[in-house]
Amino acid sequence: MKRIVLATLGTALFLSVSSCQKDLLEEEPQSVLTPAFLRTQQGVEAGTTGVYSGLRQLYGNDAAFFTTEAGTDLWTTGISASSGLSDYNNNDLTPVNDGSHSFIWTVCYTQINNANGVLQFGPEAAGIAPARLEQLIAQVKLLRAQYYFVLAQDFGDVPLMLSFVDAPTKDIVRAPLADIYTQILKDLTESLAVIADKPAQPGRVTRATALHLLAKVHLTRATSSARQANDYAMAAQYAKELIDNQTRYGVGLEADPAAVFTEGNENGKEVLFNAQFNTDATFSRLNGFDYGGENIAAFQFRSRYDQLPNMARDIANGRPFARHVPTYFLEDSYILRDAGGAALETGAALRTTDTRYNKWFTTVYRVNSPGANSGNTRAVVGDTAAWYPGRQLSAARLAQIAARQPAPYLVIQPNQYTTERFPTLNKFDSRNRTSANGFSTRPNIIYRLAETYLLAAEANFYLNNVAQARDYINIVRRRAAAPGRAAQMEITTAQVNIDFILAERARELCGEFTRWYDLKRTGQLLSRIRNTSITPALRNQGGGVYGSNAAANIRDFHVLRPIPQTEIDRTSGLITQNDGY
16 A cells, blocks of 8 residues: 655554655655554554554643743743744744744644544554543544644644545645634544543543643633634633642642642543653654754753853752743742732742742752852852852852851842843653753643633633632632741632732743733733833843843734745645735
8 A cells, every 4th residue: 555644634543754844745655643543452452542642742842832831921032033933033034944833833723633533534444442442532632622723823824634635635724713622622522522531541631631722712712803702601611620629630720829730640540641751762762953853841941051150050959941031920929918919028939938939940049060150169068059049149148158158158049140141931840851951851831720710710811700710819819828828829809810820820831831821811021021110121231131022023913923834835826825924
């Protein structure tokens, strides 16, 4: 049987991503995912595994973070950028140059086609138990919905492919966004009816995943051109079902925010959906920076600690990519404030009521190489090498640190942050790697229960159930409180608005593949990026630069991403471009 590889909407299961740049009509005998194979038990199992495999590509590499976290109010430009996504550079953010979104498009349609093959031919497979087949079909429908959800949020109208493509074609056009959302919700509701409550093995999607995703899809559609009158009510309903039945689904909030991202707990009770990685190169494709299955999450937010006095690169701290620098808005969002926005903490007490900042950001680096980088040879391994206090220190305190024995340490205050020096988000830290530059093998969390509470709060806010929204938010906030400070973390109904909800999502979910979508969904992307008191303008400070030109560059059309030019060319223009690009 001739086996055909399609480089775009119908790329087959085992096609390497590097091959995806080839012409649409090129045929190569690389794939074993054929209709005949999919009609076997082995084929259905392999096809389903293949659909899961795309999650490692969407949620592990540079593109994963540049397309979801860069160019938002939480992160400004680091030492390396991609496709103009950090600063909306119109010379780079183009249909030709935006390699990150071209990659996202390819991965999503590759896995959608794999899903279509399982759904189309799997029911004809012999030798597979009906109950097992039912579960695989339900999982694949949910995953297809997830891939289409990514595409809809990024691009708007996109091709709606529901049949397995095993022959070259250019007859592909974009479907209306309303049709995409209709299919996403159809897949999810059909999956919900039969999918297992709990995963048979780590990484498998469940009914809890479906409920969370249904809530998020309805909430997102509610502010799109495809909105339906019942979207907020449905979002609230699905989120409530999950929240009210946690025992049934085996889920729950961790008691301590630190436990959520503890290494080894990536499949913990709070996790609803993740992308699995491991040390098997065949499974994870740990073969370099070719947008394969490698996981570089541990490096994305790491500042250049290896340039600090008495510090050298090591396994514990990892490779400092310094891609994304926290904004002052993000750092200061963890300061406890009253209903009017005035800080209720000062000095050393800043960010001590809400524990998430100190648990999820590295602000102290410990000496691991005395004398390195013009450091002091008297420095002691394990002692403080550098400190990001998150506030400006007095001259007396700085003098005290400078006179410290046996060696002083470096203090980097907020007005000294640069593209290389800044507090590090440590949610993805991976210390079980075999080398300082080695990739992480930790699963990356995509959805978790704390977000379900915040989705429920947002939906109820729009439904004018403000007291209910407040209660959901307070559950998340109480979990984050320092011992004995839970009451201070609670908010009143008067404080509930979309700005507070976005701020709470920032505090809880920063770095977790969601912020660009949050700002777009809530209609805040353009206004927040244009506000330089939130998104800092590029400036010289701290012996380097900090900020970006995002505020000056962003345009109204940037609420959608550019359709990859290769897809337009391959279909002779049948796939059209988004306005502005």
